[in-house]
Amino acid sequence: MNQTITGKIKAGAALVDPNRYGRSDRSATGRWFWEIDRVLLLLLAVLIGVGLIAVAAASPAAAQRYSGGSVHFAELHYFYRQIAWIALSLPVMIAISMQPRERLRRLSLIGALVCMVALALVPMLGAEVNGAKRWLNLGIGQFQPSEFLKPFFVVSMAWLLSLRESDKSLPIFTLSAVITGVVAVLLMRQPDFGSTIIFAAVWIAMLAIAGLNLRILVGLGIAGLVGVVLAYFFYDVATARINGFLFGEGDNFQVENAMRTLTAGGLFGMGPGAGTRKFGLPEPHTDYIFSVIGEEFGLIACLMIALLYLAIVARVLIKLLDEESSFAILAAAGLVIQFGLQALINMAVNVQIAPSKGMTLPFISYGGSSMLALSIAMGLLLAFTRRNPYLTRSPYVVKWGGENIRG
Structure with a gap:
């Protein structure tokens, strides 16, 4: 009996052999390397790489539109x-x-x-771009x-909601509803109806x-639908966007042109740099970069990008099945839902199944604030999905480097 247990403990120790797996590195970087979800990190790296290619394709059209004739x-x-x-x-x-x-x-x-204080200052001190x-x-x-x-x-919100476990x-x-309501009011003053929907949806x-x-x-959910109806009747931005989408009223050029650009390349695209319709898009490098990808690289490339976003969302949600901390579950799930929802809305606008919202495609659209904010979000996501890879492999605990590690 003792020999059997000893053998199993030795087998468990072999799982954390520092010479075999490099676990002798006790630095912060070494621990991070073994605890990070490397599959998720790889998916994000691929997405950023795809984004660089897409911005390169869209840049000539954007440069022509915004250069003002400058030769430089x-x-x-x-x-x-x-x-x-990105650097x-x-x-x-x-x-x-x-x-x-x-x-x-x-x-x-x-x-x-x-950020909420800064958001409150935007209507008073903010720079106006395209009417917002x-x-x-x-x-x-x-x-x-x-x-x-x-x-x-x-x-x-994850921290606030996790407090319910200790005191119901x-x-x-x-309290979470009040905070979300304040954020919604501040956003609608800009106006930014699209972001308001994202904050509310993620909160729910x-x-x-x-x-x-x-x-x-x-x-x-019913209150949300009622809110959209009220916004349609009393909020000019929502009225214009919804009328343009449902009835073709007003300036509906953007979404119609985006759809034509998206499908111009067929299944396999016209080739890098060969697109011409992108020069007619109002925001080819940001809001409508998905359409540029469709024209130059084809609908199959668009489908692969959609699947890449789906893979990121699915990877995180599956990873959370074994998570015990309610705070970590709420934080990681909320971050990846927000990420996926923003991508879904942008793609829906480009294929003309949602009204224009002025929302970027995560890690693919051009933008400094967007890139830095998304990097913060994904850094948080990677932190909340970190886990010691040896914690659930065996019920036997081994003392190693001053720590109790399960095999």
């Missing part, structure tokens, strides 16, 4: 700038993914508060508070994961 405005101007933003954003993503969860929780609460005030001019560049608020809002008498759901999804009563969830 290179065709690949936006491509070069996107490389610079800045990727270290941020990796650095955040190496942090412990508790530290990220505290930083997210502070970040959410700062969504950016604060910092001198060296523009800062879009709503983009940075997204990940911090999710983590803050706390008015958690009411997190309530469902937190175990809110089904009747209340149904009530919230």
Whole structure:
């Protein structure tokens, strides 16, 4: 009996043999390498690479539209700038993914508060672009508070909703509703109806994961539909977008032209740089970059990108099946739902099944604020899905390097 147990313990120790798996590296980087979800990291790297190719394809059209006739405005101007933003954003993503969860929780609460204050200042101090005030001019560049608020809002809501486990008498759901309502009001003042929908949808999804009563969830769904109807009648931006989508009223040129551009390349596309319809798109490098991909690389490439987003969402949700921390589950699920929903809305607009919302395609569209904010969000996601790979392999515990490690 003792020999059998001893043999199993030795087998368990072999699983964490530092010489075999490089576990002798006890540095923060070494621990991060073994705990990070490398499949998820690879999927994100592929998505960023695809985004660079897409921005290179869209950059000539965007440069022609926004150059103002300047001879110094290179065709690949936006491509070069996107490389610079990626060079800045990727270290941020990796650095955040190496942090412990508790530290990220505290930083997210502070970040959410700062971004909400900035969001409140946007209507008064913001720079107007295409009829909307969504950016604060910092001198060296523009800062879009709503983009940075997204990940911090999710983590803050996850912490708030997880408090219900320790004390069910706390008015958690009411408090979360008030915070979400304040964010919605601030966004609609810009106006930014699309982001308002994303914040509300992610909040309801997190309530469902937190175990809110089904009747209340149904009530919230009905309230959301009523809110959209009221927005249609009393909110000019929503009225114009919905009329344009449903009845073809007003300026519906953008979504119609995007659909024509998307399908112009057929299944396999016209080839890199061979697209011509992209020069007629209003925002070829941001809102309508998915249509540029369709024209130059084909509908099959568009399908593969959609599947890549689906793979990222599915990977995270499957990873959370073995997670025990309710805070980590809510935070990671909320972040990946928000990520997937933004991608879905952008693609839906490009294929003309949703009204135009001015929303970028995550990690593919050009944008400094967007790239940096998404890197923060995915850094948080990677941190909340980190796990010691040896924790569930065996019921036998081995003392190794001062730690108790299961085989």
